Amino acid sequence: MNLAATLAPTAYWYLARGTGAVALVLLTGSVVLGIVGSVRFAAPRWPRFAIDTVHRDLSLLVLVVLAIHVITSILDGFAPITLLDGVVPFATPYRPLWMGLGTLAFDLLLAIAITSLVRRRLGYRAWRAIHWLAYASWPVAVLHGLGTGSDIKQWWMLGLTVACIVAVLVAVWARLAHVSGEHAGLRAPATALAVITPIGLAIFTLAGPLQQGWARRAGTPxxxxxxxxxxxxxxxxxxxxxxxxxxxxxxxxxxxxxxxxxxxxxxxxxxxxxxxxxxxxxxxxxxxxxxxxxxxxxxxxxxxxxxxxxxxxxxxxxxxxxxxxxxxxxxxxxxxxxxxxxxxxxxxxxxxxxxxxxxxxxxxxx
Ligand code: HEM
Missing domain, CATH: 2.40.160 (Porin)
Structure with missing residues (x-):
């Protein structure tokens, strides 16, 4: 058997992990700007045009990076992931739940991108309702990265994920501070959610992905x-x-x-x-x-x-x-x-x- 000179890690493996980390950072940036952009109504000095443009461009970039993330995960070949697993959640035999969450987050983002293209025909209210899915896709993607990423035990990946969570929390708290009028009733439940979510994520990370044997518990064949x-x-x-x-x-x-x-x-x-x-x-x-x-x-x-x-x-x-x-x-x-x-x-x-x-x-x- 010749394991020999031919054995070297493929670039796909590094790319899959690298683009995963980059996608998370970009998605976080996009979500933060989306939240900050909505605060501008309460703080009109903020440059609305600039925030909107960067938010839109970042979101498009997220989709491009995610396309590379999915394709390199498939080409890497170590885990049994197919093109179908890129769009149909929970179908893969490889860590089905955690991979499925990644696919779900990707699908939600695709739905937002497609409806944004036909925004005029859809009407503002319907488009905006779908746009809220962007916020749902973020925690789902964070759980995917924590649950299936092979780098989460490395300080840099853990630090990066914590930084993304802190960035969104700060933006959410800033947004909640500006809630007024008809939406004031939402402040208490939204604050509770913004407190419970990071605590839940911390407990999950400590009890799951950071523990020995997680690969087996996560559903690795x-x-x-x-x-x-x-x-x-x-x-x-x-x-x-x-x-x-x-x-x-x-x-x-x-x-x-x-x-x-x-x-x-x-x-x-x-x-x-x-x-x-x-x-x-x-x-x-x-x-x-x-x-x-x-x-x-x-x-x-x-x-x-x-x-x-x-x-x-x-x-x-x-x-x-x-x-x-x-x-x-x-x-x-x-x-x-x-x-x-x-x-x-x-x-x-x-x-x-x-x-x-x-x-x-x-x-x-x-
Ligand atoms: C919004 C969507 C997504 C985001 C933000 C995202 C982000 C991430 C992150 C942060 C990691 C951890 C990387 C590491 O530990 O170095 C990861 C791992 C991974 N993701 Fe995604 N992902 C998404 C969707 C998908 C989809 C749709 C697939 C393919 C079906 C996929 C396949 C993978 C694989 C195979 C890994 C494990 C790579 C490894 O560490 O060996 N992801 N992803």
Whole structure:
């Protein structure tokens, strides 16, 4: 089996994640300007024309970026997402709820764009009612990003999402401060909603996406999961002996185990399940998703998951492949206790017997 030189993350994967983050920021900007634009009636000094123009242009840009986001998610091929999943919510087998929310938000925005084009024929009142959907699409999109994004555990993505939420909250609170006349009765329920929503999102994020095992709970198909924790690992081989949880500053161990490959829509997943024995003991599991390149059996890597469960350590060290050369790879792994370790695996894969042997070396970073 040649995982080798041909393995490199596809640009689609980075683009899908990058455009997701950009779409969220642009959508937030558009929603904030929409809210600020409506405050202008109470504060007429604000430049109405400028706000409207930027709001409209930003909204169009959101649709363009989202089109790229959807197309790159499909082309990436790691997750089974089709063109239909871009418009029909909750149909995909891949994290159906969280992906479905993204599709729903996209559909709501498409509805707004289409009705804006025929605004004259529709009449102002009907158009405006539909336009309110823009506000609904924003929290739905935030939930999608939190629920399915692979970067939410990174400080920058979490910070970006929090910043978007704060921006909309500030705009909503400013808007509520200007509510008067016939709409004054709306102030109390709207304020309650503006307080409850961020609290709900915070509780959801802490209890869900930031917890270990979220990928499974989120509905990732089994064939794409590469992370059985110690309790779930076959044979329960890594029950922690008391008092032995310290990880050496550096270590070397031998690897031995099995290789299997399964087909996923648009590509394949290579699964390496290995025993670790030597200065540390336990299990190393590596999953590499990729799309085949050429006839030589090579794969272009679209995603990876590395799990190192060591005897004496209650939580699994997890991470992704950072560099892959031939059949060797480097990865930075960390666990819930804040331990980070850089590992290098030098592997020999025998595709006749579907076995793998090799050396694992590691050094603690923190
Ligand atoms: C208003 C609509 C949408 C917004 C604002 C949005 C935004 C986002 C954000 C912020 C992320 C997290 C990115 C990260 O963690 O780096 C994300 C992830 C993702 N989105 Fe969307 N999205 C939308 C609709 C869609 C649609 C319609 C699809 C395709 C059917 C889609 C497919 C994906 C996929 C596959 C991921 C996971 C990428 C990964 O982290 O590996 N999104 N999206």
């Amino acid at each position: 089994k064939s794409l999961l590469g992370r059985p924790g110690p309790a779930a690992s076959p044979g329960g081989a890594v029950s922690p002996p008391a008092g032995s949880s310290a990880l050496p500053a550096s270590f070397t161990a031998t690897l031995g185990g099995a290789v299997s490959e399964s087909q996923a829509s648009g590509g394949a997943v290579v699964n390496l399940a290995m025993r670790v024995s030597g200065q540390v003991r336990g299990r190393l599991r590596v999953r590499i998703g990729g799309v085949p390149i050429g006839a030589g059996g090579g794969l272009s890597m679209t995603g990876s998951q590395v799990d190192l469960a060591l005897a004496g350590r209650p939580s699994v060290l997890q991470g992704q492949i950072a560099a892959l050369q031939g059949e060797d790879f480097d990865a930075r792994l960390s666990d819930a206790a804040g331990t980070t370790v850089d590992v290098r695996a030098q592997l020999q894969i025998d595709s006749q017997t579907n076995t793998v042997t090799g050396i694992l070396s590691g050094s603690r970073v923190s």
